[in-house]
Amino acid sequence: MKASYFTKYGPPEVLEIRELPVPNPSSKEILVKVMASTVNSGDVRVRALNASGLMKFAMRLLVGWSRPKRPVLGVTFAGVVEKIGSEVTGFKPGDKVFGLTGFRFGCHATWLVAPENSMVVQMPEKTKFEDGVAVLFGGQTAVSFLHKMRLPEIKQAKVLILGATGSVGTAAIQLAKYYGAEVTAVCSTSGKSLSAGLGADHILCYDVEDFTKIKDRFDIILDAVGKYSQKQCKHLLKPNGKFKTVGGMEYASETRDQITLLAEMLEKNRLQPVIDKVYPLEEVREAHRYVETGRKKGNVVIRMAHG
Ligand SMILES: NC(=O)c1ccc[n+]([C@@H]2O[C@H](COP(=O)([O-])OP(=O)(O)OC[C@H]3O[C@@H](n4cnc5c(N)ncnc54)[C@H](OP(=O)(O)O)[C@@H]3O)[C@@H](O)[C@H]2O)c1
Known part of the structure; x- marks a missing residue:
């Protein structure tokens, strides 16, 4: 599979597209064919290890002291369930899903595995992947x-x-x-x-x-x-x-109900996805540069191609 990969903190140039093996879901995980993700202010901050004082200390502890613990960034995904682990009951192959991976990251890749009980829910059938993914972060x-x-x-x-x-x-x-x-x-x-x-x-x-x-x-x-x-x-x-x-030490605590609410709002046409730009995964550096300006309107989406 293709993934945006980095092994050291720094400017967008530290990101490179690599070929990696498609992960295998464990008994309680689902394998998702990722169709879209986003580059967020958070991805850019982690890539550059951009924080100061106590925040930088906390960030290093979370994401890796001297080099990234998770070499594939991206915390949002929308895609299709390809395969399920033997104990998974809430999803089946072919389900349209979207969700967040938090500090596991890993969404800037064409495939990912997610625990069944993590921040992943069914996406409304009528919602396009790029629209769905844009409301998550x-x-x-x-x-x-x-x-x-x-x-x-x-x-x-x-x-x-x-x-x-x-x-x-x-x-x-x-x-x-x-x-x-x-x-x-x-x-x-x-x-x-x-x-x-x-x-x-x-x-x-x-x-x-x-x-x-x-x-x-x-x-x-x-x-x-x-x-x-x-x-x-x-x-x-x-x-x-x-x-x-949102700029202090307080973090947005994650619960599955939050994404369920977003899915319901999408279903009822009460939530309009706001997309500024869409980049193919291969142009992930460009996407980071744009997000880093701090001037984007809404969201920057990454589109995955499956050959
Ligand atoms: N604590 C948490 O758990 C948590 C979670 C998520 C995000 N965050 C933080 O939340 C912040 C926002 O994230 P985001 O992804 O929404 O950012 P973003 O999309 O990158 O924000 C960019 C937007 O901010 C506007 N802006 C820039 N300076 C402004 C100012 N002085 N006054 C009003 N608007 C201004 C820009 O519009 P103009 O260019 O037109 O001004 C632009 O539309 C980030 O610092 C991120 O790290 C924290």
Whole structure:
């Protein structure tokens, strides 16, 4: 099989396309023919070991101290079950599935194995692989952070999404709308029409206006780009309001229910996949370069070819 492989941290040039053996599923695993994946801010960060201070220490412990423990990056996949282990009961060959591999990575390859009880679920039949895969990274992160702030329990919540046009931000707008919130999105002028199209009720362009001067008060503020602080936003919160940022030490905890929710939203046409660019696996370096700019709108998809 083909895979994007790296043996040392560094610029996109450390990635090379290698031929590797197709993995064999153990008794509790499924073998997936991967049709699409994404390059996320997380992949780029790990490839470059881009973090500082305590975060860098934690990152080295997780992904490999001096060289990567997992030479194939990629945490999202959409594809078709090819083969199942002898004890697998929840999937069968031919099932359309999508999911996340977390710190196991391994999705930038044409085949992967995943434990049956891991973050993998059936993908809606009508959803295209590239669309399905594009909602996973940002969607799972947004669900995790917004649920931790108890959004589903707040009636007609007022929600402020800072950094509304990235992978996490575009999903966060749609999730907040799904739960009936009134959403204010902060993005640049170039992201205004995207935010509006995703359902944001009010939009503030950070390159034109200072969002900290907003008169409104919010139940929930999510910094979906990791560039803002609670201190900056404290006065914008209602008395019981909550602030969280994706940029700190807090991780988006993963549960299977989160992807099941994303699948349901796709099924009901309540979640619009936002795809900025699609690259073939062979152009994975280009994809990393683009994601590394920090300016992508939504998601960057990797398309797998099966000869
Ligand atoms: N803690 C966790 O568990 C967790 C999980 C996932 C992701 N993350 C972190 O979350 C962050 C966001 O991830 P992502 O994949 O969504 O990022 P991304 O897609 O790469 O974000 C890019 C977007 O951010 C916008 N942006 C850049 N600077 C901005 C600013 N100052 N204000 C508002 N918007 C701005 C850009 O729009 P413009 O160019 O138009 O400004 C662009 O659309 C990353 O730092 C990632 O590491 C954390």
